[in-house]
Amino acid sequence: MAMDVCSLLLDEAPDAFVVQSPEGIVLHWSRSAESIFGYRADEIVGRDLLDLVVPPGRAEEERGMRREALENGFAAVETLRRCKDGSLVFVSISAKTVRDVEGRPQYLIIGKQDVTQLKVMRDAKLVEARYGKLLESMPDGIVLVNASGCIVFANTQAEAMFGYEAGRLRGLPVEVLLPERLRGGHVAHRSGYFGQLRTRAMGMGLELFGLRQDGSEFPVEIGLSPLETEEGTLVTSAIRDITERKLIERALHEKNVELAQANAAKDRFLASMSHELRTPLNAIIGFTGTLLMKLPGPLNEVQEKQLRRVQSSGQHLLELINDLLDIAKIEAGKIELVVEPVDCRALVEDVVATLRPAAEGKGLAFAVEMLDEDLRLSTDRRAFSQILINLVQNAIKFTEQGSVTVRLARRIEGELALVEVSVHDTGPGIGEEDRQRLFAPFARITPRSGKFAEGTGLGLHLSQKLAAQMGGRITVDSASGDGSTFALLLPEG
């Protein structure tokens, strides 16, 4: 069989052959050139390689090589070229100038050998010799990639993580470690990274996944950093399998959703309970009212007295429901404080004006000791006033004779500036034992008269909880037989 050496060499030699005009226009593009670079001859003949396979950063180098070949007749360089799919290959290029009879350059004959794998072996040797032990001692999977995107080194942790036998990752494009769907973007991405090298934190920004050899995926966190060597720049990736952390995160997220649902259910329950408890009370308090208004007809004295009992018991029940709902809301973290600037003097005066008739109706002196200066506090007006009303009502309730005094003052406690509203009474006072459990729900003070005072038993408990929500507290100072002083302390500013 006759052998056409010419076309055999042109088409089948492993190295690519390119014929260019002295100006750099491609005139011939061999079949090996097609298989190395991915461009077909018809896509590239008639064009300049600077526009296609020369990476932007390497244009000067290409021009220099051409100039040298034209001047000296020959030039050689080992460099990077870009294939049609965006991937980079290391090539060893030699160029020779062919001249016409008059000695003018006619063609540039260029041979290009794909040395990507040779380069990988060189880089691998360098890395192993210099950093092998260090990289093996890392807890993370470490993969080093050179500018062509080929893995030159993977430590044992990385091989185990991705399910490869020892040494089997070397030479593979780094994309084998990525799920198919992420590969396309990655080639461009890593070429870009080589363009602007910088160290990036683990897992910054993106949700990343690794692909094991068996095809399974796992979530990863990756930290990238450049490593300069005399063989060129390598990129070090520290890879961490975060499957477990993701599982924990998901479990936490599910737990959060569950908690939110439980919270919403609690809210609905509170709202329904409030609604359902009030509905029958409406009829109880309402019809008691119509009877006492004598709308249906006259009442005898006993009927009227008993109906008053029904009415006050209904009111009492309503107060209990309101207080219980308030406490339930605070405990569920559902109380919404509306913080606004509150004029303390005006608020105290309002409360005093509201309760003055009750105090004076009982024959008590009702005094107010006001601050001279203006005092504004950023706090919840409603809660502030609710607590103060509770304290003053208690003082009036438990004092049979003497006085109730409300006093507004400022106090410094350590570094803390406080506003203090105190309510002093000349009532029976509270013994040490009672003081201990004063703020517990339904706590009742041991009566001297043998009669418990009226009330829900929740007032101080609720007030103390509200005060805590406002960043303050209620204090009590009393000795049995010597009156009591309750004070609401709220932080200034």
Added chain:
Amino acid sequence: MAARILLVEDNPANLELVSYLLEAAGHTVLIAEDGLQGLELARREPPPELVISDLRMPVMDGFEMLRHIRADAALNDIPVIAVTAFSMSGDQTRVMLAGFDGYISKPIVPETFVSEVEAYLKAGRRMAGPAAGE
């Protein structure tokens, strides 16, 4: 000033209480047990001068009935007030934003209830135009 008042309330005891109070004060009370019945009664001639409505009711709740009333040009002028056991913080705002002309929380105060209702009768519609949608 005796008026025709439509009362929409599903709880029999509360229905009886409110209608008793209103009738004792000389008003004429039309009674409906849910929003749909209320709407039908509101559309009969002559129309009521005021609607008092519960919120949580079977078949059609008070909010939906209000939307229908506001969407009906013939009924759009009638003030509608909510009398409800929804009286937690925020409930009154929710009711007023839905477009009711007034809000009375349960339990009602029987001694003052009628005068409150009459004040709403006198005041009329809080604002003209359609109700703010839910």
